[in-house]
Amino acid sequence: MVNAPQYSGRHYLHIFLMETTIIRKTLTLIPAGIVAVFGFAFLLFWLLERRRRHLAILSAACLLFTLGACSQILHLPPGVNANAVVSAVFYSGSVLLTAAALLYRYERPLPTVAYLSALGLIVLAIFCFSYVHSDLTVRIYIQNVSYGVIFTYAVWRLRHLARGRGVDRLLFWILLLLGLHFFPRTLLTLGLAAPRGLAAFVNSAFWQTLQLCLALFGTSLALAILAATAVDIIEELRHERDLDVLTGLLNRRGFENRFAGATAQSAPGALILLDIDRFKRINDTFGHSAGDAVLREVGKVLRQAARCSECLGRLGGEEFAIFLPDALLPDAHVRAEAFRLAISSHSFPLPDQEMSVTASFGIAERLPHEDYHGLYSRVDRLLYAAKAGGRNRTASNHEATGQTLG
Numbered sequence: 001m002v003n004a005p006q007y008s009g010r011h012y013l014h015i016f017l018m019e020t021t022i023i024r025k026t027l028t029l030i031p032a033g034i035v036a037v038f039g040f041a042f043l044l045f046w047l048l049e050r051r052r053r054h055l056a057i058l059s060a061a062c063l064l065f066t067l068g069a070c071s072q073i074l075h076l077p078p079g080v081n082a083n084a085v086v087s088a089v090f091y092s093g094s095v096l097l098t099a100a101a102l103l104y105r106y107e108r109p110l111p112t113v114a115y116l117s118a119l120g121l122i123v124l125a126i127f128c129f130s131y132v133h134s135d136l137t138v139r140i141y142i143q144n145v146s147y148g149v150i151f152t153y154a155v156w157r158l159r160h161l162a163r164g165r166g167v168d169r170l171l172f173w174i175l176l177l178l179g180l181h182f183f184p185r186t187l188l189t190l191g192l193a194a195p196r197g198l199a200a201f202v203n204s205a206f207w208q209t210l211q212l213c214l215a216l217f218g219t220s221l222a223l224a225i226l227a228a229t230a231v232d233i234i235e236e237l238r239h240e241r242d243l244d245v246l247t248g249l250l251n252r253r254g255f256e257n258r259f260a261g262a263t264a265q266s267a268p269g270a271l272i273l274l275d276i277d278r279f280k281r282i283n284d285t286f287g288h289s290a291g292d293a294v295l296r297e298v299g300k301v302l303r304q305a306a307r308c309s310e311c312l313g314r315l316g317g318e319e320f321a322i323f324l325p326d327a328l329l330p331d332a333h334v335r336a337e338a339f340r341l342a343i344s345s346h347s348f349p350l351p352d353q354e355m356s357v358t359a360s361f362g363i364a365e366r367l368p369h370e371d372y373h374g375l376y377s378r379v380d381r382l383l384y385a386a387k388a389g390g391r392n393r394t395a396s397n398h399e400a401t402g403q404t405l406g
Contacts, residue, residue, distance in 0.1 A: 031215045032069035035062045038222040045229055052232075054105040058225065064090045065218075084139055090128040092119050095147045099154040102175065102225075106168075108157045122146050125225055135136040136194040140206070144186040151179030167231050171224040178217040186208055244314040246292060247299030255313030260370050262311060262325050269325050269366045270332030271375050273383045274339065274359045276318040277391040286351055293349050294357055305342045310332035310335070320359075329365040333396045336361045340394055358392035 039062025044056035068090030070076065077083055096115045105164050122142065129138045154175065161172035189206040201207055242254025250258060262269070276282075276298060283291040295318065302312050302320065311323040322339065326331050330392050340361055348357045362383030386395035 031211055032066045035218055036066045039063055046291050054101040057097050057101035061094045065094035074207035085127050089123055092122045095150050101148050102154055106158055107360045140190060140194055144182045148179055148182030155179055167228045171228055174224050176218045181213060228289045246295055247314045249299050252315045256372055258311050259323050270327040271364055271379045272322040272336050273379045274320045275383055277358045277360055281319040290350060297348050301342050301346050305339055336363050336394045360386040360391050361394040362386055363396035
């Protein structure tokens with residue numbers, strides 16, 4: 001009979017400590033794993049939407065953070081000083097890329113040299129307090145204060161988001177809390193001296209709170225960025241749905257939606273309808289490509305002549321519409337004449353340069369509580385009267401007599 005091996009209490013304690021260490025390392029790798037998953041999500045979104053370069057930058061930031069966490073937790077490279085410098089490079093690069101991605105997304109970018117300079121200063125400081133004068137406490141404060149300053153500065157540059165869309169406001173406040181939390185968290189959990197020894201450091205309030213905050217703020221920020229990206233895509237799809245591809249103006253659906261959104265029940269306003277004169281003759285004489293070119297040019301002329309508050313649309317065929325919020329009939333008539341003269345004086349790309357392109361206009365002021373269809377019907381009758389009265393005219397009264405002013 002073979003006797004079972006006998007193990008001492010010290011042996012069992014050694015096994016228990018090894019298992020405990022493995023479990024602790026696994027748990028501390030969870031935030032890195034979460035960040036890696038979000039990094040993959042950012043990469044996937046970027047592959048589907050290559051125009052959104054900030055997603056690729058965020059994916060790279062997640063990769064660097066994951067590498068930094070693995071380097072620090074798994075002690076790769078093994079030397080304390082080398083590990084401090086290498087992990088600082090990864091962490092600092094991750095923070096800077098995150099800030100760069102958000103600033104790029106909201107069109108507030110900094111020059112590349114600014115990011116490289118910040119990275120160089122942080123790593124140089126970590127190197128000095130690792131090899132020249134080794135001090136763990138100073139290294140911790142350098143990294144945490146630097147990261148807090150970077151995120152807080154990014155928040156300051158993105159302060160306009162506090163008045164933006166709901167998802168942008170949410171991202172702003174998460175980023176603000178992320179940036180500010182570095183200062184009190186480090187001071188309250190670390191104090192003026194870092195724990196001595198690896199075991200004491202891993203079990204310290206600083207390290208445990210750091211892991212919790214990274215998981216909380218990292219997840220919240222990533223979800224907010226993904227939500228903002230989803231909202232961007234939805235808004236772009238809605239915009240493309242409401243856009244006339246040929247002219248770049250709103251199509252009928254988009255114009256009617258914009259009209260509904262721009263008017264309260266009793267708000268004043270005026271609607272202008274215009275129709276290109278003898279457009280069928282242009283198509284019949286020069287072909288539909290020439291007709292399309294004329295439509296594009298009319299859209300261009302209207303955009304150039306329009307004010308910021310005025311809503312432009314192509315309702316179909318050669319018919320266009322302009323809504324003037326808060327405008328009364330006299331002002332609308334002046335604006336219609338400005339559009340009419342802009343079209344009649346424009347040089348259109350037609351084979352026969354002697355053939356002029358003009359348009360007829362109908363205008364009506366919105367009545368209290370009048371919906372779009374009621375207003376459109378009245379203006380359409382005025383437009384018909386302008387064309388029947390000789391074209392290249394503006395009709396703006398209920399008698400629909402029209403007036404030729406040029």
